[in-house]
Amino acid sequence: MTTIALTAIFVLLFTGSLLLSAALLRIGLILVRAENIRWPADLTIVLIAAVINAILAFATVAVSSFGSSVELVAAVIQLICAVAVPCVLIRKLYRVTFPRAFCSWLPTLLCPILFIPFSVYILGPYVMESFSAPTSSMAPTLVGPHVRAKCPVCGARAFMAPPDRRMGTSIYPRYAICETHFHTSIPQSNDAVVQPADRFMTLKLLRPKRWDVITFRLPFAPEQIYVKRLVGLPGEKIVIKDGGVWANDERLEPPAELKGLQYLSEIEEVDFTLSGTERRPAYLLGDEYFVLGDFSQHSADARFWTAGAPGHHSYAVPEDHLLGVVTHIYWPPSRWRILK
Numbered sequence: 001m002t003t004i005a006l007t008a009i010f011v012l013l014f015t016g017s018l019l020l021s022a023a024l025l026r027i028g029l030i031l032v033r034a035e036n037i038r039w040p041a042d043l044t045i046v047l048i049a050a051v052i053n054a055i056l057a058f059a060t061v062a063v064s065s066f067g068s069s070v071e072l073v074a075a076v077i078q079l080i081c082a083v084a085v086p087c088v089l090i091r092k093l094y095r096v097t098f099p100r101a102f103c104s105w106l107p108t109l110l111c112p113i114l115f116i117p118f119s120v121y122i123l124g125p126y127v128m129e130s131f132s133a134p135t136s137s138m139a140p141t142l143v144g145p146h147v148r149a150k151c152p153v154c155g156a157r158a159f160m161a162p163p164d165r166r167m168g169t170s171i172y173p174r175y176a177i178c179e180t181h182f183h184t185s186i187p188q189s190n191d192a193v194v195q196p197a198d199r200f201m202t203l204k205l206l207r208p209k210r211w212d213v214i215t216f217r218l219p220f221a222p223e224q225i226y227v228k229r230l231v232g233l234p235g236e237k238i239v240i241k242d243g244g245v246w247a248n249d250e251r252l253e254p255p256a257e258l259k260g261l262q263y264l265s266e267i268e269e270v271d272f273t274l275s276g277t278e279r280r281p282a283y284l285l286g287d288e289y290f291v292l293g294d295f296s297q298h299s300a301d302a303r304f305w306t307a308g309a310p311g312h313h314s315y316a317v318p319e320d321h322l323l324g325v326v327t328h329i330y331w332p333p334s335r336w337r338i339l340k
């Protein structure tokens, strides 16, 4: 369902930008006094230009892992094609000189500029937004920059922090979490190649439900955006016990895809009492939520927070700090998946 919604949004945006570009091109063609101006030709030009641009943008992202110089060359090629391709098409279809074709294309450059306010004030805040995972506190569901290892328990692929980075609150980047059973372990070795972080889409139109992966503003530093799993709802008493989450003294049953996930109420390297545990339960107010990371050993989640939003518990995410529900991982292609 979310895939259909996102596809519909993209089709609408693409169609809207095509029509706007065609209208701007028409203005350009009138200004250079081109003859026999016609909508089908204008739409063909902007459509072909948009498709080639999209393919080149995709290629630029794909080669970005080969280094910044390769990415720069790809970006320059993309820029040249973005101007050259439509100019050649205009020249051919309207029989104008190359400088006139270039001048008639210039107004279409306003399209992204006109799109910015729409993106900043409507699309981003109310419809959807894309993020990348900075850490692997939500691994294996979402991974930040990471190295891969073999789970010593089941042999499946496991994720762990690169040697020079730290995941979550742990000071020791030595644990890995396996992809299939959430086994947390210390592998003997890893492949040492730093893999890119997941990029994912957040849909703002959905109301977050329990077990959804959500984005939200960090209560004590709202300029920072975090991604965690929603486990506690307003009005509940939340306790992590025996590897699970208990709401109002009843153990919650996570969805099947989280089978094996163990939430920790104590961390070896941490010497203070965590929130949401038997010794310090989280009592949520009517507009407060409780969030945890899937990689419980390495997640700086609500258990650790010592300061909260004004008027709220330190461990709570107030309702007005929620941003949206993570629906798709779209990059890299090998990590593509639908979460909701």
Ligand SMILES: [Zn+2]
Pocket (backbone or CB within 6 Å): 151, 152, 153, 154, 155, 156, 178, 179, 180, 181, 182, 183
């Ligand atoms: Zn395993």
